[in-house]
Amino acid sequence: xFHALKxxxxxxxxxxxxxxxxxxxxxxxxxxxxxxxxxxxxAIKARGVIKVGVGTAxxxxxxxxxxxxxxxxxxxxxxxxxxxxxxxxxxxxxxxxPQQRLPALQSGEFDILLSGVTQTISRxxxxxxxxxxxxxxxxxxxxxxxxxxxxxxxxLDGATVCxxxxxxxxxxxxxxxxxxxxxxxxxxxxxxxxxxxxFATGRCDVLTQxxxxxxxxxxQLPKPDDYVLLPERISKEPLAPAIxxxxxxxxxxxxxxxxATIQAEEYGxxxxxxxxxxxxxxxxxxxxxxxxxxxxxxxxLDPKFAYTIIKTLGNYGEIFDRNVGPNTKVGFERGYNRxxxxxxxxxxxxxx
Amino acid sequence: MTDFAEPSLPTVEMxxxxxxxxxxxxxxxxxxxxxxxxxxxxxxxxxxxxxxMVRWTVIDAVWFxxxxxxxxxxxxxxxxxxxKFRFILFGFYPAPLQWKPLLVVLxxxxxxxxxxxxxxxxxxxxxxxxxxxxxxILLMAGAPQIGSIPTGSWAGLPLTxxxxxxSLVAALPLALxxxxxxxxxxxxxxxxxxxxxxxxxxxxxITVLYAATLLLPLMLPTGLTIxxxxxxxxxxxxxxxxxxxxxxxxxxxxxxxxxxxAAKSLGxxxxxxxxxxxLPQALRIVIPSFVNxxxxxxxxxxxxxxxxxxxxxxxxxVSANDPDWLGFFHEAFFFTGAVYFLFSFxxxxxxxxxxxxxxxxxx
Numbered sequence: 001x002f003h004a005l006k007x008x009x010x011x012x013x014x015x016x017x018x019x020x021x022x023x024x025x026x027x028x029x030x031x032x033x034x035x036x037x038x039x040x041x042x043a044i045k046a047r048g049v050i051k052v053g054v055g056t057a058x059x060x061x062x063x064x065x066x067x068x069x070x071x072x073x074x075x076x077x078x079x080x081x082x083x084x085x086x087x088x089x090x091x092x093x094x095x096x097x098p099q100q101r102l103p104a105l106q107s108g109e110f111d112i113l114l115s116g117v118t119q120t121i122s123r124x125x126x127x128x129x130x131x132x133x134x135x136x137x138x139x140x141x142x143x144x145x146x147x148x149x150x151x152x153x154x155x156l157d158g159a160t161v162c163x164x165x166x167x168x169x170x171x172x173x174x175x176x177x178x179x180x181x182x183x184x185x186x187x188x189x190x191x192x193x194x195x196x197x198x199f200a201t202g203r204c205d206v207l208t209q210x211x212x213x214x215x216x217x218x219x220q221l222p223k224p225d226d227y228v229l230l231p232e233r234i235s236k237e238p239l240a241p242a243i244x245x246x247x248x249x250x251x252x253x254x255x256x257x258x259x260a261t262i263q264a265e266e267y268g269x270x271x272x273x274x275x276x277x278x279x280x281x282x283x284x285x286x287x288x289x290x291x292x293x294x295x296x297x298x299x300x301l302d303p304k305f306a307y308t309i310i311k312t313l314g315n316y317g318e319i320f321d322r323n324v325g326p327n328t329k330v331g332f333e334r335g336y337n338r339x340x341x342x343x344x345x346x347x348x349x350x351x352x
Numbered sequence: 353m354t355d356f357a358e359p360s361l362p363t364v365e366m367x368x369x370x371x372x373x374x375x376x377x378x379x380x381x382x383x384x385x386x387x388x389x390x391x392x393x394x395x396x397x398x399x400x401x402x403x404x405m406v407r408w409t410v411i412d413a414v415w416f417x418x419x420x421x422x423x424x425x426x427x428x429x430x431x432x433x434x435x436k437f438r439f440i441l442f443g444f445y446p447a448p449l450q451w452k453p454l455l456v457v458l459x460x461x462x463x464x465x466x467x468x469x470x471x472x473x474x475x476x477x478x479x480x481x482x483x484x485x486x487x488x489i490l491l492m493a494g495a496p497q498i499g500s501i502p503t504g505s506w507a508g509l510p511l512t513x514x515x516x517x518x519s520l521v522a523a524l525p526l527a528l529x530x531x532x533x534x535x536x537x538x539x540x541x542x543x544x545x546x547x548x549x550x551x552x553x554x555x556x557x558i559t560v561l562y563a564a565t566l567l568l569p570l571m572l573p574t575g576l577t578i579x580x581x582x583x584x585x586x587x588x589x590x591x592x593x594x595x596x597x598x599x600x601x602x603x604x605x606x607x608x609x610x611x612x613x614a615a616k617s618l619g620x621x622x623x624x625x626x627x628x629x630x631l632p633q634a635l636r637i638v639i640p641s642f643v644n645x646x647x648x649x650x651x652x653x654x655x656x657x658x659x660x661x662x663x664x665x666x667x668x669x670v671s672a673n674d675p676d677w678l679g680f681f682h683e684a685f686f687f688t689g690a691v692y693f694l695f696s697f698x699x700x701x702x703x704x705x706x707x708x709x710x711x712x713x714x715x
Contacts, residue, residue, distance in 0.1 A: 064439075094504045100565055100566060329678055
């Protein structure tokens with residue numbers, strides 16, 4: 001789903017090059033006009049709604065039958081609306097194509113991008129974006145048939161690997177096999193639908209792409225249970241909320257809304273049991289849930305924002321499981337997206 | 353003894369007609385080795401394609417039920433279209449207010465139908481369009497609470513129809529000016545028109561859309577944003593106007609020189625000549641070309657997908673992204689394809705009929 005962001009210009013040729021040229025212009029035009037600190041929040045409050053740019057991918061952001069946006073990233077947009085307005089519906093999601101989303105954020109069409117942007121140094125420094133905390137650790141994965149009996153990538157010597165043209169995936173997979181000193185035969189495929197068919201018909205042993213994409217590819221195969229996503233990730237794709245450069249107040253709100261969902265999971269607070277924690281004697285939990293209002297007041301937010309977010313949407317684990325977790329159709333394992341206490345990478349700075 | 357009745361005259365005539373008809377078909381299908389080979393190839397092709405198609409679309413199809421029932425079946429999942437019908441048609445428009453986009457669709461289709469009848473071609477038609485389009489836009493915007501529905505929520509069929517219709521109607525005056533400008537004797541006007549027309553015709557629509565959505569906002573002062581839909585619509589209008597201008601130019605050149613000279617000798621000025629003599633004839637000649645352009649524009653509006661807008665095609669595509677109903681892309685595209693085909697086919701038949709009707713007699 002997110003690979004389009006990383007494609008090299010050769011993919012669609014001219015239109016892609018135009019987009020890149022536009023991006024280059026964006027840099028020149030946008031940097032001098034960096035937003036005044038606090039401007040975004042003022043604008044949001046005046047407007048009464050947060051404008052969020054999203055993509056389209058099953059489980060991550062997709063409209064349901066009634067036209068309401070649902071998904072993992074969408075829930076973080078609702079969490080922000082709770083923090084700012086105490087109302088999960090005061091948020092307006094707008095779909096944005098990969099080429100368009102960064103300039104659109106720059107020009108003020110969105111207050112925040114929750115479209116699965118990979119955080120990189122060049123996007124932060126050249127394009128001038130602030131990134132909030134990583135909310136989804138993605139990475140290029142390897143999908144193989146179970147019957148091969150393979151458990152890790154280094155056993156794939158001599159395998160045929162299907163990879164899409166013009167993506168960074170092509171370079172990553174070559175590096176991976178070189179590092180492991182094993183050989184592979186690449187089958188380079190242009191079309192997304194052919195990509196899956198080639199794998200289903202056995203033209204290649206391995207399918208490689210961002211693992212979130214592979215999870216979605218897997219469930220669309222004729223017999224999804226015959227295939228397994230190997231646990232390793234051969235590239236780093238940390239997907240984080242992106243906002244315009246220079247608005248520190250808005251960045252802090254984004255940061256602490258994300259951290260609140262992670263901290264809640266660490267405390268063991270869920271949407272079901274959050275009320276029982278209101279009477280907790282733990283001063284940390286009291287501060288966190290706003291029973292002791294000092295933290296929220298300092299952040300200029302409703303002191304109970306963390307409580308309302310958890311009550312309405314749940315903690316990080318609940319948001320993950322509901323949208324993309326193992327029991328959903330997407331069937332994604334937590335992997336790196338577990339708490340640091342469970343061997344993952346999610347870590348919230350303390351609420352004090 | 354039985355009566356030997358002579359066959360009655362009509363029967364004879366009918367039999368003769370049948371024979372002629374049969375001969376004509378036989379000659380058409382198997383008249384020469386070449387046509388026979390083509391006919392046989394077509395039969396083989398249809399035999400290979402039609403049965404699986406019927407099996408998929410009808411026999412093995414699931415008409416009602418859950419996604420699981422669909423996944424088990426080998427045919428099409430029309431239950432998916434049933435479940436997503438509202439979203440495909442109206443997208444993000446709030447469900448309790450969906451009579452508004454429905455009304456917009458009906459209004460636009462009615463006005464199109466009225467405009468298609470030659471007997472209704474009258475100056476009042478312009479007034480009808482000039483009322484219908486603002487009414488449609490205001491309804492979409494949530495009239496009487498105008499502005500209560502952001503343009504980001506406009507989606508599906510009403511969006512596709514609005515984009516198509518506004519592109520064509522708003523392009524007409526612009527195209528007229530461009531076409532006249534291109535024929536102008538004033539160098540500045542002529543060159544400006546030529547540049548606009550040739551630049552627009554020289555680049556793909558996708559580039560124009562990108563420029564309108566990506567470049568334009570960066571040229572505006574910070575804080576000022578023009579609505580994305582409006583930007584895309586303006587881009588479409590200018591793009592369509594360039595093509596339409598060339599069609600109109602062909603029409604202008606189709607009006608005989610004698611007409612201009614006659615008008616001049618009557619003492620008519622430039623604009624009066626245009627209004628009373630040239631344009632009525634020129635536009636009449638190019639109406640069939642306009643209709644063909646309309647089909648092209650209807651299909652081109654699907655390109656707004658690249659700037660993240662949810663036209664009729666995109667709402668269908670995204671419906672198959674719902675984790676519960678994941679992967680029913682064939683059904684989504686089949687359904688939208690059928691609707692686009694219906695519109696285009698009707699329009700194209702209409703265009704053929706019109707061409708026959710408008711064929712100048714005795715000239």
